[in-house]
Amino acid sequence: MAMTLEEAEALDARDPLRDFATEFDLPEGVIYLDGNSLGPPPRRALVKIHRCVDDEWREGLIRSWNDAGWIDLPQRAGAKIARLIGAAPDEVLVCDSVSVNLFKLAAALLKRRKGQSLAVEADEFPTDQHVAEGLTRLIDAPLLRLAAGERPPTGVGVLIKSHVHYKTAEIVDMDAEEEAARASGVDIIWDLSHSAGLVGVDVGKARARFAVGCGYKFLNGGPGAPAFVYVARAEADALLQPLSGWMGHAAPFAFRGDYEPAAGVLRFASGTPPILSMTALDAALDLFDGVDIRLVEKKARALGSLFLRQTESLGLLPLASPARRGGHVCLKSDNGYAVMQALIARGVIGDFRAPNLMRFGFSPLYLSYADVWRAAAILSDILFTDEWKKPVYERRGKVT
Numbered sequence: 001m002a003m004t005l006e007e008a009e010a011l012d013a014r015d016p017l018r019d020f021a022t023e024f025d026l027p028e029g030v031i032y033l034d035g036n037s038l039g040p041p042p043r044r045a046l047v048k049i050h051r052c053v054d055d056e057w058r059e060g061l062i063r064s065w066n067d068a069g070w071i072d073l074p075q076r077a078g079a080k081i082a083r084l085i086g087a088a089p090d091e092v093l094v095c096d097s098v099s100v101n102l103f104k105l106a107a108a109l110l111k112r113r114k115g116q117s118l119a120v121e122a123d124e125f126p127t128d129q130h131v132a133e134g135l136t137r138l139i140d141a142p143l144l145r146l147a148a149g150e151r152p153p154t155g156v157g158v159l160i161k162s163h164v165h166y167k168t169a170e171i172v173d174m175d176a177e178e179e180a181a182r183a184s185g186v187d188i189i190w191d192l193s194h195s196a197g198l199v200g201v202d203v204g205k206a207r208a209r210f211a212v213g214c215g216y217k218f219l220n221g222g223p224g225a226p227a228f229v230y231v232a233r234a235e236a237d238a239l240l241q242p243l244s245g246w247m248g249h250a251a252p253f254a255f256r257g258d259y260e261p262a263a264g265v266l267r268f269a270s271g272t273p274p275i276l277s278m279t280a281l282d283a284a285l286d287l288f289d290g291v292d293i294r295l296v297e298k299k300a301r302a303l304g305s306l307f308l309r310q311t312e313s314l315g316l317l318p319l320a321s322p323a324r325r326g327g328h329v330c331l332k333s334d335n336g337y338a339v340m341q342a343l344i345a346r347g348v349i350g351d352f353r354a355p356n357l358m359r360f361g362f363s364p365l366y367l368s369y370a371d372v373w374r375a376a377a378i379l380s381d382i383l384f385t386d387e388w389k390k391p392v393y394e395r396r397g398k399v400t
């Protein structure tokens with residue numbers, strides 16, 4: 001049965017995370033259900049970027065590599081992410097994009113697995129599949145596409161796998177997958193893009209050794225924020241990644257021609273870090289100081305459940321109903337693109353995933369139960385009044 005607005009507001013009054021909303025700079029009148037794609041700006045990140053530009057870049061100039069500590073920013077930000085995924089502070093590095101980090105990590109792992117396959121699920125996020133395809137083509141290694149949830153057969157050396165699926169939002173049991181992988185000698189590279197900052201991840205407890213993830217979704221690092229790479233300490237020094245640039249060298253400022261990898265995960269660095277965007281991410285990460293991620297995960301699920309409950313009677317089928325759901329839900333509709341455009345015009349911002357999915361993300365640090373209630377009411381109104389049928393909502397931009 002649907003909830004009343006008063007009931008939703010009562011949930012807000014009891015919400016231990018309710019005060020975090022003031023940390024974000026969201027436009028008036030917008031209910032933002034796309035933090036699973038691009039997180040909104042935390043106020044502290046906006047302040048820090050300006051300071052970085054004005055004081056560190058304009059005044060400090062090149063001195064800021066030392067004076068403002070730019071040179072160690074990839075590790076400092078990495079240590080903040082490590083806390084969120086159960087890694088040790090020196091096991092995570094912020095660098096490059098998820099795609100590039102997948103490439104480096106999968107290449108380093110396949111190198112010690114001569115003749116074995118790289119496996120990826122056929123409904124995995126496209127870039128994970130594309131990188132796997134490009135890498136195996138380059139090094140002439142076999143590529144295996146698995147069905148959703150299928151365990152890798154004999155002969156697979158490395159598996160790329162999302163922890164939270166980008167469409168179904170299903171949370172995979174990392175402990176169980178790692179145990180099975182250990183038994184069959186497979187290295188799993190976890191894609192934590194939809195997990196970091198939203199669901200409880202404990203790579204240490206699961207004995208997971210390799211992961212990558214995104215900085216611009218639930219970590220709110222800004223558009224195109226750099227990604228992260230996690231490599232367990234016991235593994236890092238045995239791995240050689242192919243984009244062996246000077247920032248991953250043991251002594252970059254010795255300017256030697258021969259490559260000597262830095263110790264630990266730092267060897268996964270390649271070129272000069274993008275300081276402005278990394279600064280935004282680094283400041284955004286401070287928001288998570290002292291936050292209990294289990295509360296965040298619980299609220300994300302509760303917000304998603306409320307949305308499903310409020311929209312149940314609208315005839316839009318949820319894509320899936322996983323037992324453990326991450327931060328978004330997808331509703332199927334053949335008119336999904338136009339309906340989403342109509343929603344956006346009314347200030348409810350979600351996204352559309354071809355061919356027929358409307359995706360709504362529930363980022364718990366700035367969304368209230370009342371927001372979700374209102375978003376569902378607006379969706380219902382758009383469907384009942386046929387507002388979505390206006391031709392203007394059929395027009396497609398490059399990004400959906």
Ligand SMILES: Cc1ncc(COP(=O)(O)O)c(C=O)c1O
Pocket residue numbers: 037097098099100125127128162166191193194214227
């Ligand atoms: C699961 C997953 N992996 C990777 C990416 C994107 O990776 P990149 O940072 O290379 O753009 C996304 C983007 O939405 C994603 O959802």
